[in-house]
Amino acid sequence: MEVDILELSDRxxxxxxxxxxxxFANGIRRAMVADVPTLAIEYVNLYDNTxxxxxxxxxxxxxxxxxxxxxxxxxxxxxxxxxxGEGCPACELSLTLSSEGPAVVHSGDLISSDPLVQAADANxxxxxxxxxxKLVLEAIAHMGYGRDSVKWQAGIACGYKxxxxxxxxxxxxxxxxxxxCPKSIILVEESGAMVPEEDLLKCSLCRLCEKxxxxxxxxxxxxxxxxxFTMESDGSYTARDLILNASxxxxxxxxxxxxxxxxx
Amino acid sequence: xxxxxxxxxxxxxIDYEYTGIRCPYCGHRILVKERPTTIKPIKAE
Numbered sequence: 001m002e003v004d005i006l007e008l009s010d011r012x013x014x015x016x017x018x019x020x021x022x023x024f025a026n027g028i029r030r031a032m033v034a035d036v037p038t039l040a041i042e043y044v045n046l047y048d049n050t051x052x053x054x055x056x057x058x059x060x061x062x063x064x065x066x067x068x069x070x071x072x073x074x075x076x077x078x079x080x081x082x083x084x085g086e087g088c089p090a091c092e093l094s095l096t097l098s099s100e101g102p103a104v105v106h107s108g109d110l111i112s113s114d115p116l117v118q119a120a121d122a123n124x125x126x127x128x129x130x131x132x133x134k135l136v137l138e139a140i141a142h143m144g145y146g147r148d149s150v151k152w153q154a155g156i157a158c159g160y161k162x163x164x165x166x167x168x169x170x171x172x173x174x175x176x177x178x179x180x181c182p183k184s185i186i187l188v189e190e191s192g193a194m195v196p197e198e199d200l201l202k203c204s205l206c207r208l209c210e211k212x213x214x215x216x217x218x219x220x221x222x223x224x225x226x227x228x229f230t231m232e233s234d235g236s237y238t239a240r241d242l243i244l245n246a247s248x249x250x251x252x253x254x255x256x257x258x259x260x261x262x263x264x
Numbered sequence: 265x266x267x268x269x270x271x272x273x274x275x276x277x278i279d280y281e282y283t284g285i286r287c288p289y290c291g292h293r294i295l296v297k298e299r300p301t302t303i304k305p306i307k308a309e
Contacts, residue, residue, distance in 0.1 A: 041308050043307055044306045044308055045304070045306075046304040047303055050299070055306050056306060059309075060308055060309070063309070149309070
């Protein structure tokens, strides 16, 4: 397996994963979306809410705020070995919010009991309070999995495509393929059409160039064992940590399978 | 059950045996239920 990082930032990454099968690539994608646990608000104790939003609507908005997650400190409540799932500092934390209008309440107004766990983005609007309106609440956040609810989904916009292969032979340089290409990556020179190596990964494999070529000079195919991966994190993890955690999940599942097979 | 008149802001008790709903102080016919002072737990889903 080879990994070639093309872009890497705190929130997103693009890399080429090669010498693996499609099932493995899809396993990594699914693990990023559904199997990496994150923190999200699960219960809300409302002390006062005179805002225009219903209590339930407010709780839903709060639950969808991504929280920066420390995987080493917290564990999913169902798997908590300290309390057995009843709720303890190892599997839940509380956040409080107290605000009075006129103001727009933002995610940054949530005060966490753990300074390491904060809203990933401080500028997510929750509700607008007019003069005299008040909002006082305590929110309880749990660890959970993206497969159970979207609020625990750390990986967003995770996807991949095969690495494209474009070959040109006996081209008459008519330029029809370059005019048809929606990504504008085909260059026509005197010797014929060609795709620069740095633009090859932009190819969406639409094959429009193939269809307009009257002499079948251009061929588009793809590498079955190489994938261009793009992924974004919601902010609960950095993109790098999310990929590593997803890989650990896949590795853990494979080890679990081996141990089961060994017992047979 | 406590209600509040939206015009005169007085607390009003409603007599359910009487068919009409009306504020006994100002006669206004729009009353709102007051939010209880207890903590309300909600599951965020």
